[in-house]
Amino acid sequence: MLVRDVTEVRRRDRALVTKDATIREIHHRVKNNLQTVAALLRLQARRVETPSAKAALEESVRRVASIALVHETLSMSSDEAVEFDGIVDRVAAAAAEVGTTASKVAMRRKGTFGVLPAEMATSLVMVLNELLINAVEHGFPEIDGVGAVGEVVVSAHRQRKELHVTVVDNGTGLPEAFDAERSGRLGLQIVRALVTGELSGTIELRARPEGGTEAVLALPLTKR
Template identity: 50%
Template sequence: MSVLTDLLGETDLSTHEVRHIRHLLAEWQIVADLSFADLLLFVPAKEGQDAGYRCIGQMRPYTAQTIYVDDLVGDFFLRHQRPMVGRGFAEGRVIRDADPDWSTGVPVREEAIPVGYGNRIIAVISREANVATARSPSQLELTYLQAASQLAVMMAAGTFPYAVGDRPEDSDASPRVGDGIIRINAGGTVTYASPNAISAYRRLGHVDAVHGQNIADIDPRPGDAHAALDGNIAVMEEIEHDGSVVLRRFMPLLEGDQLTGALVLVRDITERRRHQKALRVKDATIREIHHRVKNNLQTVASLLRLQGRRMASDEGREALAESVRRISSIALVHEILSREARQEAMFSEIATRIVDMLREGLVSPDTPVEFTVTGDPGELPAEVATPLALVLTELVQNSVEHAFVEFDFSARRGAVDIAFDRHSSTLSIIVSDNGRGLPEGVTLESLSNLGLQIVRTLVGSELGGTLHSLEPEQGTAVEIVIPLQVSG
């Protein structure tokens, strides 16, 4: 459970109000950037507003240096420590008349922005800016601050974040203030365009001046702007022109129910889309390679099965059958990797498929053996999953073939258990059975059949792990521990 979920669970907010708060926290980066200020979101503590407030959200601006190095989310403040927040709750309006506060060592001007929903104030945002860095603002900065003021009024009225419309799902791709911004009035005329926004529209083919033009005349798809202005909803779409891709987000600015204009956030995502396309091509190529390897392995397995049917020797047929199972276990890994866009596979699925394959090939009414798989090995890279699949096949096959020779199935049912235990840097696999166990004086290390030789080689050389036998109360058990690469 997330920290935010825990904090919201300690409030008296309704389900709809919690949803509004979550939408606000997903959208308020733009307010911090336009304001050149830190934002702190407060709700009344569980014991009531008179006692104090809990900080449940914090946002630092990309456009200015933050005031707070530490994270205040989760901190509790008494009412006298945050008087502006109390005024925001009491007056239900944006409050900007406080003197700068020097308690942090720099002059900080605090403003209170109530967060309205329905007919009540459900939270208050403290907007805090370092006024020591104040200077004569440029036209860009004035546009930012004016837009921030309008969004603050909309938050108090409950119209921002937008109830309907497109929301940024990919925070890395969604346009930000610094990517490019255009301000238009209620009629759609451009009153300001940042240099980045102008450059983005030039990549879309508009080479004339932008200021004073109607957005419908410069945007290749004016219907997006009309939908935002006419419906008072946020609209985010991308346009491709001559190899260039630009993402635009139209954000109406409201005063009550009256449209006063809109912000257009613009981001050139050409290189991002090219990179994504290249990755898709690479992933498709890798999946195709895995698919072909899987098909080739299955073809080899089919040929070995045909050869086995033509052999007169039982020993030869069994040797070929073992080879088919080994090849099939490797083919399983490539089959799963051929479906993924990554070079990792959920090994639990591979283990289950291996057990199903061995159950079908080795279990009969004369040898009723049950299999269980416990624990979650998680995702493993192909270079680990492939040898480990073969190791698992050998160990389980070895248990079924040798543990239940001269076994009294009428007394108890045979069982083979596979247990995974994944830690931060290692993966442990224990394969155990309830069979007759090893003969007296014989250890697993002293056995030299082909299957165990394959297991020792793969565990030591390919996986860099260790293999040792355990001493269960009945049957045999072996544990493999392999290191996992820890991402830094």
């Protein structure tokens, strides 16, 4: 007869289950708090009459909501990682609604992001949110009541230990003498800060020969 004491093993198993449940609950509460903040900002935006202030509040709502999406997914996950494709699709769908009623922009995703760690997902979803909204707002403006019909494509593929992401649109393209590093747009400043800082990656914004704009990101999948 062989007798084995598994008390310690069982205790560790229970501790792990409790820890996982606690982490999921934290993400759930963070998601709820972020959604509350977004709702308050949305209410404030409705009461503001100054167009620039109203637009700034609406942009803040979208930024907070995109982060809440990550925490919502994490609250249903058993570990600190998320399937990112679904998050990108939801952010893209929300960005498509930002354009004017006369402008029709289709969003499409090519390839797969796969599973990403929570820390990377939180920063990347903000980057993509800014790039997609920027493409819709500036790539397909409403001119004399006539809206542009266009497409924005988000592509992703993994190459060795890097995630390569491109956001391409067939809109009006970049202004002449455009310099992304000196741009005063808050959205692009957020993108550059997150990509080069939190994500330790690189980004390039360039005009496409056939028309439109292309944002190219190279992000390490492991910390440098």
